[in-house]
Amino acid sequence: xxxxxxxxxxxxxxxxxxxxxxxxxxxxxxxxxxxxxxxxxxxxxxxxxxxxxxxxxxxxxxxxxxxxxxxxxxxxxxxxxxxxxxxxxxxxxxxxxxxxxxxxxxxxxxxxxxxxxxxxxxxxxxxxxxxxxxxxxxxxxxxxxxxxxxxxxxxxxxxxxxxxxxxxxxxxxxxxxxxxxxxxxxxxxxxxxxxxxxxxxxxxxxxxxxxxxxxxxxxxxxxxxxxxxxxxxxxxxxxxxxxxxxxx
Numbered sequence: 001x002x003x004x005x006x007x008x009x010x011x012x013x014x015x016x017x018x019x020x021x022x023x024x025x026x027x028x029x030x031x032x033x034x035x036x037x038x039x040x041x042x043x044x045x046x047x048x049x050x051x052x053x054x055x056x057x058x059x060x061x062x063x064x065x066x067x068x069x070x071x072x073x074x075x076x077x078x079x080x081x082x083x084x085x086x087x088x089x090x091x092x093x094x095x096x097x098x099x100x101x102x103x104x105x106x107x108x109x110x111x112x113x114x115x116x117x118x119x120x121x122x123x124x125x126x127x128x129x130x131x132x133x134x135x136x137x138x139x140x141x142x143x144x145x146x147x148x149x150x151x152x153x154x155x156x157x158x159x160x161x162x163x164x165x166x167x168x169x170x171x172x173x174x175x176x177x178x179x180x181x182x183x184x185x186x187x188x189x190x191x192x193x194x195x196x197x198x199x200x201x202x203x204x205x206x207x208x209x210x211x212x213x214x215x216x217x218x219x220x221x222x223x224x225x226x227x228x229x230x231x232x233x234x235x236x237x238x239x240x241x242x243x244x245x246x247x248x
Contacts, residue, residue, distance in 0.1 A: 004096020005047040006117055007186075008040045009086050011079035012103035014055035018234050023058050023103055025238055028245055032232060033058060034065045035106035035245075042110035045117040046099065052079075052086045078207050080182075084193035087186055097121060098189050100182040104232040106241055108181070109225035116183045119221040126188040127211060128219040129156075130179040132226035139177065144233065146178040146206060148220055156218045159206050179223065180231070182208070188216075 012023040012033050019025070023033040033051060040049045051062045051069035054076070062069035070089070076082040080100060087098045097120060099113065112130055120128040131148050139145040143161035151157050158164060159178055167173070184192065192211060201209040211218050229244045230237045 003121055005094060006045055006097045006099065006121075007087060007092050007095045008043070008046045008049045008099040008101050008113070009083040010036055010040065010049070010051045010101050010103045011082040012051050012053045012055075012058050013079075013082075014053070014058055016104075016233075019232065019238065021057075022232060022238070023053070024061055025232070027106060027238075027242055030065070031061050032106050032238075033061060033103055034067070036101065036103050036108060037062070037065070037067050039106070039108045039110050040099075040101055040113065043113035043117075044110075045114045047095070048092070050086055051103070052082045054082075078193075080189070080207060081193045084189050087189055096186055098184050098186050100184070100189075102180050102231065105181070105227060106232065107227040107229045107244060109223075109227065112179070112223040112225040112227075113181070115221055115223050115225070116181060119219055120183040120185075123219055125155075125217060125219040126185045127192070127216070128183045128221060129208065130181055130223045131176040131220050132179065132223055133174040134177040140175060146180070148176050148178040150176070150220045154219055154221070156208075156212060156220045158212065159204065159209055161204055161206070176220075176222070178220075179227065192216075 016022045024031040052072045054074045059069050070086050072082045072085045083100045140163050147164050148159045149157045149164050195210045198210045198213040232238050
């Protein structure tokens with residue numbers, strides 16, 4: 001039986017709070033959104049890539065490098081609902097899976113997306129995401145580095161900006177950082193996007209907790225290809241990414 005097609009959507013807002021205009025931030029002659037788009041294109045398991053935006057400047061930038069983009073409502077409160085709007089278009093009616101790939105991940109390794117798709121489609125789960133073992137002490141202490149704990153099945157038990165689990169006993173257990181890239185069975189994406197806010201998701205400011213709070217499962221796959229540097233949320237992150245890419 002042929003596997004249902006996979007759509008990757010990159011939600012891209014122009015008006016980021018800490019770094020306005022960051023989708024178009026120049027990184028060695030290319031806007032950041034182009035770096036992300038080209039990385040996703042290199043994933044072998046993805047059939048189509050599209051940008052979901054609310055700004056004509058992003059639309060024009062994507063058009064300029066030959067990418068596919070869609071104008072979405074300005075009223076979305078999350079990237080997930082923006083992705084769901086694009087996934088619901090008639091052009092993608094025959095797609096069975098949707099990836100939500102953050103537009104601030106220019107150091108994304110496309111092989112990690114293939115791992116995500118493999119786990120999502122082969123394990124028959126409704127949603128999946130990625131994690132990696134955190135070794136850096138500064139990252140462990142930083143609320144910007146989201147952590148995740150998994151059950152024996154590999155499904156998420158909890159996500160937090162705090163360091164979890166608390167290591168009362170030193171057993172050698174790794175602390176896992178969460179990579180904010182998600183895969184969904186398309187019908188489940190629609191249901192997830194429609195879920196109201198939940199107490200833990202609001203407290204932690206982590207939207208994926210709505211899935212767990214409503215009793216759904218999310219498979220968490222440890223990638224063997226974690227990003228080489230940070231997501232771009234601040235001017236300092238942007239400079240760090242520029243240095244990493246300049247070094248090759």
